[in-house]
Each structure stands twice: as C-alpha cells, then as structure tokens.
Amino acid sequence: MSNKFKSVETKYYEERQELFDGLKRLDRRAFMRVAGVSAGIAAGMGLVTPASFQLIQVAEAQGNTDKPKFSFAYISDTHLYKKELNDRFVRAILKAVDDVNALDPQPDFVLFGGDLAQLGQAEELKLGAEILKAVKAPVKMMVGEHDWFLDMGEKWRELFGPPNYSFDHKGVHFVVLNSILEKDFWTEKGLSPMERMKIVAGLDNALQSRFEVGAEQRAWMQQDLAKVDKKTPVIVFSHSPLYKYYKPWNFWTDDADEIQALLKPFEKVTVIHGHTHQLLTNRIGNIHFHGMLSTAWPWPYAPEGLPRFTMQMNRPDPFSQFDGCGDGRMDVLESGLVNKVYNLWQRNPITVRASYLASNGQQAVPPKPKLPSY
Numbered sequence: 263m264s265n266k267f268k269s270v271e272t273k274y275y276e277e278r279q280e281l282f283d284g285l286k287r288l289d290r291r292a293f294m295r296v297a298g299v300s301a302g303i304a305a306g307m308g309l310v311t312p313a314s315f316q317l318i319q320v321a322e323a324q325g326n327t328d329k330p331k332f333s334f335a336y337i338s339d340t341h342l343y344k345k346e347l348n349d350r351f352v353r354a355i356l357k358a359v360d361d362v363n364a365l366d367p368q369p370d371f372v373l374f375g376g377d378l379a380q381l382g383q384a385e386e387l388k389l390g391a392e393i394l395k396a397v398k399a400p401v402k403m404m405v406g407e408h409d410w411f412l413d414m415g416e417k418w419r420e421l422f423g424p425p426n427y428s429f430d431h432k433g434v435h436f437v438v439l440n441s442i443l444e445k446d447f448w449t450e451k452g453l454s455p456m457e458r459m460k461i462v463a464g465l466d467n468a469l470q471s472r473f474e475v476g477a478e479q480r481a482w483m484q485q486d487l488a489k490v491d492k493k494t495p496v497i498v499f500s501h502s503p504l505y506k507y508y509k510p511w512n513f514w515t516d517d518a519d520e521i522q523a524l525l526k527p528f529e530k531v532t533v534i535h536g537h538t539h540q541l542l543t544n545r546i547g548n549i550h551f552h553g554m555l556s557t558a559w560p561w562p563y564a565p566e567g568l569p570r571f572t573m574q575m576n577r578p579d580p581f582s583q584f585d586g587c588g589d590g591r592m593d594v595l596e597s598g599l600v601n602k603v604y605n606l607w608q609r610n611p612i613t614v615r616a617s618y619l620a621s622n623g624q625q626a627v628p629p630k631p632k633l634p635s636y
Contacts, residue, residue: 281352282345285392293396297360300353330593330601332432335362335399337589338375338536339556341408344385350583351380354557355393358589361605363398369591370431372399375536375554376406376442376501381459384417391421402429406501406536407442407473412459415440426479428486434495434594437483441500441515441535445471465512472509472516473502480517484524495530495598503535503553505546508564513538525549530598539587541604543614544569550619552592552602560586563635571619573612573628574635584608 277299284296337358342351362372374394379386387409394401403422410418415425425440447470448458461469475483490496498504504521507513515521525531531549539561542553551569560578568574578586584607593601599616606612615626 278349281349285345285352285389288392288396293359293363297356300356329596331596333365333367333369333591333593334371334373335365335369335589335591336373336375336534336554337362337394337397337557338373338554339377339406339539339558340390341377341380341556341558342386342390343380344383345389351558352389352393354583354587355390357584357607358557359393359396361589362591363396365591369399372397372401373499373534374401374403375499375534376404377408377536377556377558378406379409381456381463382409382412382417387417387421402436402438402499404438404499404501404536405440405442407444407462408459410440410442411444411462412455426482432594434497434598435487435490436497436499437486438499439475439483439504439521440479441475441502441504442473442537443476443479444473447471466510470512472512472514474516475500475504475521476517480520480524483521487524487528490528492527493529495594496525496528496532497594497600498525498531498533500533500535502537503542503544503551504533504549505544505551505569506567507538507542507569508567511561511564513564513567522546522549532600534592534600534602541573541575541612541614542569543571543573543602543619545571545619545622550599550616552600552614555588555590555604555606557587557589571623573614574631575606575612576609576631576633576635579608582608 281296281299284292284299288296340351340355362369378390405415405418405425418425426438428437461467502515503513504515504518506518526547533549533551534554536554538553539556539559540553540563544551563574575586588604588606590605591603595601595616599620601616602614604612612628614628618626
C-alpha cells in the first residue's frame with residue numbers, strides 16, 4: 263500500500279535525490295527543472311527565495327549615466343562538497359546560475375572566480391563542472407586554493423585547462439592568474455595530500471606559506487603584457503587579492519608588489535578577485551580592485567588592513583543561508599574602467615562605480631550601511 267502522506271523529512275530526501283539525479287544529466291534544458299527542485303528544497307527548509315538579478319537592472323536603469331561597452335557576470339567561491347555530505351552549497355550555485363542565465367541582455371561571458379570545490383576532490387570538481395554546463399554564456403574559469411592543493415591542480419587542469427591564460431575581448435586585454443601557489447611546507451613534514459589540503463583550506467594557521475603568483479608566472483605575465491599597448495585597458499582576474507590585506511587570515515598575496523609593478527605602465531587597470539567573500543574595494547595607484555561575493559558564505563571583515571574605499575556590508579543574518587552571499591556583474595565602460603554590481607541575495611544591490619575610485623572616493627559614493635558591520 264502506498265503512503266499518500268509523506269513527512270516533510272521524507273519529501274526533503276526524495277527531492278534531494280531527484281536534485282542529484284538530475285545533475286547527472288544536466289543540460290540547459292534540464293537546468294530549470296533541477297533548479298526548481300532546488301528551490302523546493304530551500305522552501306521546505308524555510309529558506310527565503312533570494313531576489314531576482316533582474317531587479318538590479320531596473321534599479322541601474324534609473325539614473326545610470328555610465329554606458330557599458332559590454333558586461334560580464336561572475337559566480338565565485340561555491341565550495342562544493344561531495345554530494346552525500348552537503349547539498350546546501352549546490353542550491354546556492356544553482357541559484358547563481360539561474361541569476362546569470364536570467365540576465366537580459368546576456369553577459370558576454372561569465373567568470374568563475376575560484377574555490378569551486380571545498381577539498382579539491384574529483385567528485386567535488388566534477389559536480390561543479392556539471393552544474394556550470396548549464397550557464398548560457400561562455401564560462402571563463404579561475405582556480406582557487408580549495409581546488410588545487412589535494413592533487414596540485416591535476417584534476418582542475420584535466421577538467422578546465424591551464425590555470426593561467428590571457429585573451430582579448432572588444433578592445434580589453436584580460437589576464438587570468440593562478441595566485442594561490444605556496445612554498446612547499448608539506449614535503450619535509452611528510453604530510454599526506456589531504457593533510458596538505460586541509461591545512462591550506464584552514465587559512466588562519468601558521469603552518470602554510472602565504473599565497474603567491476610565483477616567479478615563473480610573473481615572467482609569463484611580463485611577456486604577455488609586453489605585447490599590449492599601454493593605452494589598452496587591462497583587467498586581471500586573481501583568486502587572492504593582488505595586494506596585502508590581512509596576513510593572519512591569508513587575505514594576502516606575497517608577491518603582490520611585483521604584480522602591481524608589471525601593471526603600473528598601463529593607463530586603465532582593474533583587478534577582480536575572489537577568496538575574501540565580501541564587498542571589498544581598493545585602489546593602489548592606477549589599479550582598481552574589486553572583491554567578489556561568495557555563493558557559499560560571507561567572511562567577516564578583518565580587524566585591520568581594510569582598504570579605505572571599501573563600503574562595508576552589514577552583519578549577515580546567521581539564520582539565513584543566502585544573506586551576505588550572492589553573485590554579480592561587471593559593466594566595462596567605454597573608458598575601459600569597470601562599474602562593479604554586487605547582486606546581494608536578500609538585500610538591495612550595490613554598485614561600486616569606476617568614478618568612485620577614479621575620484622578617490624569624492625564622487626558616486628555607494629550607500630553606507632545603516633546597521634553595524636561585521
């Protein structure tokens with residue numbers, strides 16, 4: 263005899279299984295059905311459905327005088343676990359894919375900002391690759407430390423190709439870096455690959471070295487930029503910030519000064535980074551820096567070293583999975599600089615305009631939070 267009346271828990275696990283079964287054969291057509299199951303699970307757990315990305319476009323259309331030359335969107339720091347352990351972060355990345363697929367017009371491409379996986383395991387990376395197949399626009403991949411240190415990037419390269427590369431798009435030169443390399447702290451200690459991975463994933467420990475781009479990659483970048491006219495706008499993607507924010511949490515890139523020196527001759531330079539899971543805005547000389555939101559969780563701001571142009575976000579609601587998280591969009595202006603749109607789930611969108619940084623914070627100041635920061 264069939265049971266017509268199922269408990270909430272039974273329905274949840276049935277929908278959860280359907281979600282992961284759907285991911286095995288995910289394509290763009292199947293995406294909406296799987297995303298619908300994800301929304302059902304979230305609703306069943308009492309989670310509020312995040313606001314639509316389309317609301318941003320309505321808000322931006324009112325009073326926006328910066329006309330973008332083109333736009334690209336981003337999804338970052340998804341931290342996927344093996345599916346039998348946790349489906350919370352799967353629901354979040356599905357929400358982000360839904361967001362960017364709903365953009366009209368579509369972005370020219372979507373940047374994935376690193377930390378697709380939590381512990382760099384093949385199952386985690388493959389799960390992320392399956393989900394990202396549903397993104398309509400072309401996806402540019404960047405690696406994070408959570409993707410790398412289990413097998414030193416072997417599975418990442420197999421799935422996504424080289425971790426550093428460059429390309430040109432509509433008059434802008436883009437550089438993608440692997441900025442999470444570390445000096446060998448594991449061989450002498452005889453650590454296993456998973457022990458190494460977990461130490462790096464911990465961030466706030468004294469066992470690992472600091473992140474760096476490294477001499478070999480800096481030499482590659484120097485050769486790459488030598489072919490680019492100094493008036494050409496340059497946009498660099500790095501997982502860790504290419505400046506020194508807060509060393510105890512490894513919000514830090516040791517050779518950031520050397521990278522900045524390579525970028526100094528160019529007139530218009532923007533660096534987009536992940537890793538810090540927070541609104542973060544910096545300017546050093548000619549370089550504008552913007553941090554990306556995470557879909558997994560927000561980090562608090564560090565107790566010191568916060569860049570002065572940062573408009574801090576209010577403390578997230580600890581009872582909401584989505585609060586303080588999100589995705590976003592970069593509008594590349596005719597000038598070659600970037601307006602950065604933070605699509606904060608469950609909050610009003612925040613735009614950090616190029617003119618805010620170009621004027622050293624005198625113009626186009628983003629709205630300040632009314633509640634305490636975190």
